[in-house]
Structure formats: C-alpha cells, structure tokens
Amino acid sequence: MIRSSIAKKAVVAITGLLLFGFVIGHMVGNLQIFLGRETINNYAEFLHSMPELLWVARIGLLVAVTLHITFTIWVWRENRSSRPQRYVMERTTRASSASRWMLLSGSLVLFFIVYHLLHFTVQWTNPDYKQYYEHHGQPVTLVSFEPNQIGPGQEAADLNAAVEAQTPGDDIASEAARAIQEIPADSVAESERREYRRDVYRMVILGFRDPLIALTYIVAQVLLGWHLSHGASAMFQTLGLTIPKYRRGIFLVGPIAATIIVLGNVSIPAFILLDYWTNFGYFTI
Ligand code: HEM
Incomplete structure (x- = not known):
C-alpha cells in the first residue's frame, strides 16, 4: 500500500500539514514578545512546565x-526514474522546476531549523543566553552554574550551584545570587524556585539585535513562506481537495496562510532590530 505513489505523496502531504500547523502555533506563541517580558516568559515557562508533553511534541515533530x-525524496526519485522523456513539454518543465525549487527551499529551511535549535534551544552558538534569568520581572544574569539548573522542577541542590551575579554592584543580580545561596538545599518551596525563571524575552531581543542573525532569520522566513505556499497547493492536489467549484479559493489558502506566517515571523527580528537602531525603546532588556 505504502509502495504506491499516491500513498507516499499522502504521507508527505499529511506530515506537511502537521508541520504547517506547528509553524502557525509557534508564530502565535512568538508574537507574544510584543506584549512584553512577563507574557512571553510566562508562555515559555508554561511550555517547559510539562516536560513529558514537551518531549511528546518534540518527538512527534522529529518523526x-x-x-x-x-518520502519526498522517495517520490522524487521515483518520478525521475519513471519519466519517459525529460522536459518534452513546457508543462513538464514547469512542474519539475517547481519541484526542484521545493527540494531546494525545503533543504534550506532544514538548515535554518538546525541553526535555530542550536541558537535558541540548545544555545550552542550563543552560550551566554544560558545566564539570562528573570527575578520578579527584573533581568538577572547569573554565572558559575551548570546550564539550565534554575527554574521550576529542578533539584533543590542545583539552586545552590547557582552563584555570583555578573555585574558588580548590580543590586538585583547580587540579591538573586544571595537568595539562591541562602535557600536550604532540602526545603526549597516550589514558589521560591519559581521566582527565578529563564528570560526568553532578553534572549530573543539580544539575539535579533545582531543584524546578521536577524537577516538570517528574515531570509529563512521568506524561503519557508515560499515552501509552504507551494507545498499547500501540492497537498490539496494530493489529498484530492480540489472541488472544481471552489478550486480557485482552495488554491488561495496556501499563499494567504504562508504570507501571514512570513509577515508574522519576519516582524519579530525586523521590529527588534529597527527598535534598536532607532533607539525607539519599545523593547527594553
Ligand atoms: C522569527 C521566527 C522565530 C522565532 C522568533 C522563534 C523563536 C523561538 C524560541 C525563542 C525558541 C525557544 C523557546 C524556549 O526555549 O523556550 C524556539 C524553539 C523552536 N523553534 Fe522557533 N522561532 C522562529 C521560527 C521558527 C520556525 C520557522 C520553525 C520551524 C520551521 C521553528 C521551530 C522551532 C523548534 C522546533 C523549536 C524547539 C522547540 C523545543 O523543542 O523546545 N521556529 N523558537
């Protein structure tokens, strides 16, 4: 059954639809950065407060x-080997060049995703992000601790590993460091631990104040938009959702949704960088 070409295409279409849904949800979540530190950090904390669910979602996304x-590569290779004569008609040429662009844009989006995970999730490219915490709404930079050891749900003893504030004379930071050190290892209340949480707000803003990083994200979103727009049309065709009466409307869904995603995602690095360059002061870290 899965050997048939249509079944393979259906796997590509359904997984594409799932990923499309993730991208929309992720964009809506990320746009909360415009609502301020509290809102986006609440959201990030909420997502990380259910590790089991988070891992189910991560594994689902990876699958x-x-x-x-x-399956895309499988279908593409099959189409290539079964095509009797290449590029005899203009239609064929157009179709195959579109699918080549799908492969190219998809590969570039994959590169972006790998970079994006190393940037914001693993923080391998910018390890300093690991020190950004928030204490009662105030940014705190902590040093000399094992990465990701502060926050709800971790071992009480780990809190004691978090010491020293980075900036000398910075009251908020030294207060946070002292408070963490003074908490007895076996009696840390959840409420106390929750006073220190990751500052995703500062991480994203400092990230996009770097023009090269902002530009990388902007270009990646345009490529992603192109991929989603064309992918959606291919998906409707594969799934047979092309009722003649609504054909035009159906084929507009992909480009419209993709445009919204591009605009929403691009607005984040673009506004953060513009705000910084113009000293407008909307995003304060
Ligand atoms: C400008 C656009 C984007 C911004 C500002 C952004 C922001 C972020 C941030 C801040 C995180 C880390 C969240 C945390 O650690 O709590 C994250 C994680 C992630 N992002 Fe994005 N993102 C963007 C676009 C995308 C796109 C287009 C994709 C996929 C096509 C994507 C896929 C992911 C994935 C898979 C994770 C990891 C989630 C996890 O396992 O924790 N992001 N993103």
Missing part, C-alpha cells in the same frame, strides 16, 4: 520532519 523528507 513528522523525518517522514516528510524521506
């Missing part, structure tokens, strides 16, 4: 991406 790529 969807892997199937999407594997």
